[in-house]
Amino acid sequence: MQSPLDRANSAPPVPARPSGPTWLVTPGITPARFDTAVGSGAEVVLLDLEDSVPTRSKADARAVVLAFAGARTREVSGPLLGVRINAVDGAEGLRDLAAMGEEGLWPDLVVVPKVESGREIEAVVQAARGAQAAPKVWALIESPRGVVGLADIVRTPDLSGVLFGAADYAAAAGCQLTSRAMWYPRAQLVTAAAAAGIPAVDSPFFSLDDQDGLRRDAMDAVELGFAGKVAVHPRQLSVIAQAFAPSPRELEAARAVLDAASAVAKAGGVITTADGGMVGPPLVEAARAVVRRAGHRPAVTTTSVTKAS
Template structure:
């Protein structure tokens, strides 16, 4: 299982952040060619991002690039430039149509093949930033085997919903629930949007706890200071890990003896409980497996 608790956005035309962002130890970095880059700087950012990717010094981070949306003139050049560098994935903004994902899959395969990269290596992360995108979340997640995660939008989605930001983001409750349901039904990760107020640590913790409870695997991050808070929320505690180990071990023992259920600390443990315990261990990095 790949940990995706935090994915830090790095502005694509900012050498300082591009070269140093991974040092803050997020689980992943997103080199951003989209909103963080002015239209007049797309060309220069693309070259800079390409060269930073070629250097390839990102520690253990999952490396993705947010390309420009597929209704712009930039996206093809974006992928032709960054995919041959051997990145882990691309993040596509404003996805609304499963057919676009199929088209992207094909385009990626061609580039990978030409660059002698394993076809299928480059994963797709879909940003669903419109009502239509959210509505079609499941079909989008199933449109290609490359899709690793779907993510609800923030500000763009609010605008499309003709609403504004409220203190507790009530306006995004429905979309967030739809995305997490679609993600798990499709077998991909659900990754939450950014928390925009970088000075409100308590608000970030509250929101992270809430989306974790909904079933999200992590959040996008716009400031390095947000990383430890989100990691703290999404990392199982020592007590949770201990309990999970007990359950998994007891289940394995029961299976070896041909038993279906077993007791742990006086409580019946059946399949869903074991599954949850395995997931806790995966999240703690103590067990392999899980989603791509």
């Protein structure tokens, strides 16, 4: 009988799939919850080997996480499977990478914690060079030094995205874990990611019983430009999904902009109006983003509309 490692190694690589706005993090020390996480509806399930696993349990958690993730990533359907490894400047992080490389059990994506320079990302990318299907590598930014170093970090080749770790950031900065205190580092993260053409995903909201607070925090993330948000419990997922989905009014307004842009493009490509507002390339692109969030792909392009002279 094949072991889980043998079955995972013998399976064909999975086709690449895009991530979405709902991420769910699950402690790597609780394998009984893995299937529940996969069936939760989250678009990315992140199995954690770092903060949620005590030192004495690292080896056991590593074995079950890699066996599970290595098998599940070869499934065509279901969420993306990710693993948050330990920091690569320490022994446990190096053991995580060595185990993935030796067993060939690379998940869909690897989240690298406590990133403060591009070197940490380069180490993980290099370790995954021989994988059948190389994982996407994401940087978790959770310190003032990491925020200051964002310009260097986001330029690292093969970096797929960045996540924000608010709790560690607040502890390191000596500030409170509030929306106002986190506004600056979150904005910095989104700006750097946008400049590099990669997505940014927001930190979890840690008060499990405060759904209104979660909703406000998720709407802040949408307003800032985050592509998604991490949940720490499945019951947070629906609130996050609703926040990142455009409202019917937003969708109607976006479609009106795109209809106006299409009409004016056919008539010669000059700037126009929709619902009393000016319509030009930036607004058309914003409308396209709203419609994409709703799962539609409009045909109009921003190059079809030119600014007024």
